[in-house]
Amino acid sequence: MTVDVLTEIVIDRPVRVVAEYVADPTHAPKWYANIESVRWRTRPPVVVGSRLDFVAHFMGRRLAYTYEITELIPYQRLVMRTAEGPFPMETSYEWSPVVGAATRMTLRNHGEPSGFAGVAAPIMAAAMRRANVKDLARLKSLLESP
16 A cells, blocks of 8 residues: 655745755754654765665654655755665655745655555554654744744
8 A cells, every 4th residue: 555645834934945954864853853863875965866874763663764865956856765674665845935935845755565564554644644744843943943
């Protein structure tokens, strides 16, 4: 069963500010509650082919996985896919300007869990959606703070 979770938020900051912050994976532990650490496997900055090791806690489990950047359109879109880890997952960010100097940010997690994770996919999707809503609210708070 497929997991496909799409969340979005409007952040009262210009696209450039939001995209630069989010596209720097070292910031992820500051706004993702479940991400404990990020370590570069390749040299910064982020480019297509960059690889990063993430350690997260989700649904009571510690997860270690490697993301590879597969698409990067500066200030518009960033896509990364797991190269290693518990199940194949793609995470994408999109940024678009809205009225004034605000940014609509979209976060999508899409994957095909197998085995027990496949059976639990609906529960995982609901938990991801709740976590993503909270994480985007935290991001908004961080970026809109003076």
